[in-house]
Amino acid sequence: MKILLTGAGGQIGTDMLPILVSRGDEVLAFDLAPRPDTCPPEVEWLRGDITYAAEVNTAVERFQPDRIFHLAAILSAVGESVPHRAWRVNMDGTRNVLEAARIFGVDQVFYTSTIAAFGPGLDQPVGDHVPLRPTTMYGLTKVAGELLGEYYEHTWGIDFRGVRFPGLINAGIPGGGTSDYALFMYVDGMRDGRYESFCTPEAKIPFMYMPDAIRATLELSDAPKEKLGQSIYNIAAMSPSADEIADAVRARIPGVELTFAPDPLRQAILDSWPDALDDSNARRDWGWSHEFDLEAMSDDLMPKIRALIGDPGVPA
Ligand SMILES: NC(=O)c1ccc[n+]([C@@H]2O[C@H](COP(=O)([O-])OP(=O)(O)OC[C@H]3O[C@@H](n4cnc5c(N)ncnc54)[C@H](O)[C@@H]3O)[C@@H](O)[C@H]2O)c1
Structure with missing residues (x-):
């Protein structure tokens, strides 16, 4: 399978690249950052800015991925210190990825959302379908990304799915x-x-250990669409x-x-x-189960x- 991995140089992408290669996937890594030493030689590395539609479109048109795993983002603490940048990368970047998928006929866009999509005052454990009222720039951009992906799914037929990751440790x-x-x-x-x-x-x-987080990503991405009752799932460990x-x-x-x-x-x-988090929907729909406590x-x-x-x- 051909996979475009945005934000491939980050905490998750760095660990995900060798796993994708070992599955036999052909991978194009897209990141603002230069190719790290840890990147497997089989992976093509493209330096680009997700906020520039032309750069995203060129990458998708040339590589013709089956799936895009969209990781590129500005995270919570950095997002609060440069909120305008978090807005641009998380909002424009996500829209550019979805647009490129629509224009060039990518089968699936996988979105990496977060517990930061939730706000305070919710009953614990927090389920999938609660009011999403985050108080950070990071959180609100992630909520908007979830909704934008669902819009592209029902309007343009893109297979949009993703998880809300806990804090990840690797x-x-x-x-x-x-x-x-x-x-x-x-x-x-x-x-x-x-x-x-x-x-x-x-x-x-x-929290979740990275091997569980990557396995969840790949398992949900591979799950038959008819088993999925929703686009975005809580996962917990x-x-x-x-x-x-x-x-x-x-x-x-x-x-x-x-x-x-x-x-x-x-x-x-x-x-x-x-x-x-209450992740019972993920456990029921696509058999999610964590390994690491x-x-x-x-x-x-x-x-x-x-x-x-x-x-x-x-x-x-
Ligand atoms: N790590 C966690 O604990 C965690 C938890 C919940 C959700 N997530 C989500 O998972 C995804 C990946 O997280 P991570 O921890 O690997 O993040 P990270 O900050 O380690 O990596 C993000 C990557 O995106 C790249 N990037 C930033 N701006 C870019 C731009 N304009 N164009 C292209 N690339 C750009 C960075 O260079 C970096 O390599 C994010 O969407 C994040 O919201 C992560």
Whole structure:
């Protein structure tokens, strides 16, 4: 299958590329950033700006993908510091991708939404079909992207589907999300012996380990359309508090110092997100099931982070 992966140089894309290649997919990676060393040689890398329709159209016309996995975005914390840029990348970028899919007849556009699509005050766990009243620029652009994709589906017949990811954790360098404190506890805890989280110990949001997130993406993308009762699905795995994550790190790095100094801006964003998601529709419609809880993820993650820190390409 031919897959165009936008935002391929980010936290998710970097881990997804080798998996797509191992499935035998032909991949065109599209990103503003230069080709990273980790990109498999089989992948064609195209530097481009998702906010310029002409660049997106040229890529789609030439490559003729069967599916577009649309990852390129400005995430929550960065989005609050440069909201105009988040608007442009997340809104114009998504519209450009959907337009290119319409013009050049792409079968499927896969959208990566987020728990940031939800706002405060919802009953927990939060289901798929609740009022979407986010308080961040990131969240509101993601809600608009979900709705725009559904518009293209019912108006133009594009197969539009996607997931609302929890905060994602992998052995990598986070891209500016408000859930980054979790990964930094592992990375800085191992590298520096200490990390001060920008949230309270009680802060609690849904998390997922990257292998589960990528498997969910591929499973939903491959699911028969007639099984899907909706376009966008919540997916869930675990909802540890920041202190529970710290305990999992402490159990694996003796003597590590993990402290908390809440940053008002990022704590407010965390407070506006769900504690836990109800993903029963995903489990029913396309058989979603997570593999990694906090303990299984921590066990798998530690050796990978050790290898990452030993990599001379990663700043010490
Ligand atoms: N990582 C998470 O925890 C998480 C959680 C929920 C949803 N998501 C969603 O998943 C997707 C991927 O997330 P990620 O963590 O890999 O993000 P990331 O910030 O690590 O990567 C985003 C990529 O998009 C690229 N990009 C930014 N502006 C661009 C532009 N104008 N043109 C082309 N490329 C551009 C960046 O260079 C980067 O490589 C996003 O849509 C995000 O909203 C991520």
